Amino acid sequence: MVNIERLLPKVTRPARYTGNEVNSTFKDISKAGVRIALAFPDVYEIGMSHLGLKILYEILNDLPDVAAERVYAPWLDMEEEMKSAGIPLFSLESKMPLADFDIIGFSLQYELSYTNVLNMLQLAGIPLLSRDRSKQNPLIIAGGPCAFNPEPLADFIDVFCIGEAEELIVELVECVKEHRNMTRQEMLLKLSRIEGIYVPSFYDVKYHEDGTIKEWNPNIEGVPSKIQRRVVDFERVPASIKPIVPFIEIAHDRAGLEIQRGCGRGCRFCQAGFIYRPLRGRSLNTLLKQSQKIIHETGYEEISLGSLSSTDYPDILELVRGVEKCFGRRLAISLPSLRLNSLVTEVSAILSKIKKTGLTIAPEAGTKRLSYVINKDVLDYDLPRIIRDAYAQGWKSVKLYFMIGLPTETQEDVDGIVSLISSIRCGRKQLKVSLASFVPKSHTPFQWEAQDTVSSLREKLGYIKRQLGQIRGIVFGWNEPETSFLEAVFARGDRRLGQVLLYAFEQGCKFDAWSEHFKFSLWMNAFERAGISPEFYANRKRDIKEHLPWDHIDIGVHKEYLIKEASRAYEGITTPACQTDNCKQCGACKSETSKEVTKQIPLTNYLSPSSTPALNRRIMVRLKYLRGKEVSFVSHLDMLRMFIRVLSRANIPIAYSTGFSPHPRLSFGHPLSVGVISEEEFLDIELEMPMKLDELIIRLNNVLPVGIKINAAVFIASNAPALTAIVDFIRYQVSGQGIISLSDIASFMNKREVIVQRKKKDTIKQVNIREFVQNIEMQNVECGNAEFRLMMEIKTTNSGTGKPEEVVRALCTDASITSCTRVSQCCVVHGKILSPLEVRI
Structure with a gap:
């Protein structure tokens, strides 16, 4: 195990590396049958926001003979300190070097994180290339949406998990445990026979003289010629009910509840809408139970009801009302992205009565013609009126997503974005406009399309910003065309890009998703050195007869269906949304995993408010607590946020402020510097109803993280001076x-x-x-x-x-x-x- 204490005072946000968060799982890793490190190739704040890894962490640690731990990409300052001290990359829970694990599993969410995968392997002292690893090295596996075109990483990853991993990861771990005494080659062959597993080293690719793929064939007997993605029974598989609660603020610092998976809308640019088919939802009562459990286990002040299209959930109004009745205005409810339909105004009206987060809508296109091309009918609804209604309901900020460079786009479509935004009167409110460049993705009807050139995309971005730059209240955000270009290259790339990736990494490319660290010129040097044209992958329209690099990955949707949808796009014809009754049109509904979610009446015992009537008098309590070295690198503000959630988890009847956005009434004493231990810290809280002090102490100590312990509590006068004053x-x-x-x-x-x-x-x-x-x-x-x-x-x-x-x-x-x-x-x-x-x- 590595010791990083001497490094922590030298780096920013040291709590990224300390672990010990609430709901972390600590097992005796030396006695575990299989040790797996769940790796996210970005910083802690990004990786900890990802719901998929939270689900797998809980599933794996529920297995008695498996220890799952976490690792994230260290930020640049920590990386330098680790190198200087000779410390390899390590896991958060046990601080064990990654090289000592049996399996390292990467979650691939974004193509621009690929250099971080290589960097993490190098920091761990693990050979970058799969062919250079021996039985003594961990098995390197990867999954996630980017794995649906695994070829650019084929040289570096031993095993790809294709599809939904809740059941697949358990089968993989059991196989590794059962056959751990085999040679590496024998182990990989065993794994390749599990449905959803792709071992790229067992396949060879040949190319035509023009650079297109000639053939893709197995080079060993007994492996599948097509890799079938895995699909789970969504109602049956576990949700993340007890996720780790970080000390520091993360990108999505809230509870996440996945209400349905997949999407039947069929937006022709959207990869997720096709690779996660068919549409499956959890029942209303299941979600109401899970929402109560997750808030109880985490103490979060906000819950996100996650879905690709939340307003398509048949019981969305009842769900939002039910959660609101359970928790009242003390819990904020967020919906990641609302699809424009008749329910938007009703949903936003309900959400407006509680703590507001933000309202997000994705029109994507600026004209009806182009919206029909991409198979969205959002502009059939009155977007300006819907936003005016939201502002009238008290929303202070609305965010709109648009896309430029879509197939068949004309100047009229670009002007349509300008016209649509101009028609929205913000007044003193804020309108956030996000402009993304179209990136053709595998397994979509637009997978054959060419991406617009970097110069053209930059010209369109500049035009829109110039036209709208003087309108009050509009805040722009956009992706740089160069990053979208590189994303397109790897999204539709083949194995030859592995050499480019290696060259770019050797030149210092990493954290490419971070604009301040994206080095486009170094990438272009890497392409030139490898003798590969990036435009061949990004800006070339492909023939429908061309053998695509991902054709061996079977997502369940027929290729003929994608071709038909591409044709309908050019005709400007929309395709109705999928039904959940096994229509068999696209091919995704082949099993019982697609089940219709019928509207339900919520159980009454999940709709009772959790709050207690407040007393007229104030009940003030002063707590004394110890703060040990385990949490010495948690900042003052992060400690405040942690205590708010702990009070909720302990079911302490904390009093809240009045007003539209209530906050718990508590106050700390003088801040403790990061890195300092304390034998006595103090915290004042106000209760809304009486309780015994010994019970209060027991409840809090039962849920506090390691390193914090309440030692004493006393009642104080309601008008007692603040701790900082005495x-x-x-x-x-x-x-x-x-x-x-x-x-x-x-x-x-x-x-x-x-x-x-x-x-x-x-x-x-x-x-x-x-x-x-x-x-x-x-x-x-x-x-x-x-x-x-x-x-x-x-x-x-x-x-x-x-x-x-x-x-x-x-x-x-x-x-x-x-x-x-x-x-x-x-x-x-x-x-x-x-x-x-x-x-x-």
Whole structure:
């Protein structure tokens, strides 16, 4: 196991790497039959937002002989520190090096994360190329939407999981456990016989002279000639009911509940709408039960009802009303993307009565003609009126998604986007407009289409922004055409792109999805070095008879159906939405996994409000708690967010503020610096009903993360001063390396001024820290000792406070702190030193 404590003070957001979050699973990994690292090739905040990995984490850790842990791409500063210290990439839970796992499973959500896959393998000390790995190396597997065209990563991934993984991952793990004594080749052959498993090394590809694929054939007997994707019975497979709750704020910092999977609308550009067919939904009562469980297990203040088209869920109104009745205005409900239909106004009206998040609508096209081409009828509805209604309901922000460069697009269609947005009067409200470039994807009716050129896409983006730039309230967001171009290359690429990917990575490409780190020129150099034209993949329209790189992946939708849909697009003919009665038109409905979700009446016991009538008098409680090293790198604001969720999970009747967006009533004392341990921290909370203090302590300690423990609680007066107002000074014990003598301390204390510089964002402030230091005591007085241990008393005043590290540097510029503990917080009342627990009025 690796030790990263000395690295954490040197990096941004160190809590990305510490683990120990609420609902984490800790097993004795040395005794596990199979050890699997679930890897996400992006930073913690992005990876922790992904619902799929949360589901697999819970499924795998429910297996008695399997230990599943997590790993994310370290940010650049952490990567450099790890390299300098010789520390390999490690898992969050046990801190075990990745190279010691049996399986490493990558989730592939975005083509521009591919260089991060290679970087994570290299940081783990694992050979990048599949052919260079031996039995001693972990099995490298990958799944997710990008795996539906696995070929660009074929040289690097041992096994691809095609389709929905809830059942497939269990079969794969059991196979690895059963046949772990086999050679690597024998193991891969066993795995290849599981439906949904693709082992690229067992297949060869030949090309025509023009660069197109001539044939794709197995090079070994006993492997399938077509890889069938896996589809699950959505109602039966587990949902993520007890997901890990991060300390730090993540991209989608809320509970996620998948209400249905797949989509029957058939938008011709949308890969997800085809690879996740058929449309399947969970029953209303199942979702109401799950929503209560997930909020109870996480304490989240917001829940997302996830789906590709949430308003197509047959019981969406009843579901939203049911969740709202369960939790009231204390829980925000978000729907990721609303499809324009007659239900939008009704749904937004219900959501407007509770905590608002944001309203998101995806028209995609600016004219009816083009909307019919892409098989969306959204412009049959009055978008400006719907948005005006939303603003009238109290929504302050609406987000619209549009796409440029769609097949058959003309200047009139681009002007249609401008005209449609111009017709929306924002007033003082905000209208967010997201402009994405069309990227042709595999397994869609537009998989044969050419992508618009980078120069053309940039010209269209510039035109729209110029036309709308002066309209008040509009905020633009867009993808750079170069990133969309590279996405298109790899979305429809073949195995030859593996060499390009390797060259780009060797030149330093990584975190390509982050605009500040995207190096387009290095990518172009990599293509040139490999002798490959990226335009061949992105900007070339393909013949329907061409052998496509992903033709061996069978998603269940007939290719003939996609060809027919492509033809209907050019005719401007829409195709009605799929039904859920096994229509057999596209081929996806082949099994009992497609089941009609009938409208239901919600069970009454899931609709009772969870709130308790508030009392007229305020009940104030002051808590004292210990904060150990396990959570010492969690910031003050992240600790506040954690406690809000813990109070909810512990079912503490916390009082909320009044107003449209209620917040829990609690307040902390003086912030604790990141990296500092504390033997006593304090928190004031207000209760809306009485409860016994010993019960309150037990409930909280049962759900608090490792490293935090409530030690005491007292009632305080309703008008008691805030903690920050009553604490006069704080005692710290500081240990470290460096020579600090008694004379150094005396010299410091005899000065009237000790000026240090504090940097905050772009400003530097001069601060006299001497006025904050009340006393310094040497606790190891051996003369000349290169180690020190000090006890400091630092005042807290209206003008600020001092920091132990500043005092140490003032005493000895070469000194370094190895540990810092906040020992006590002291209040001076009538000449007596009291604990905040003793100051109750």
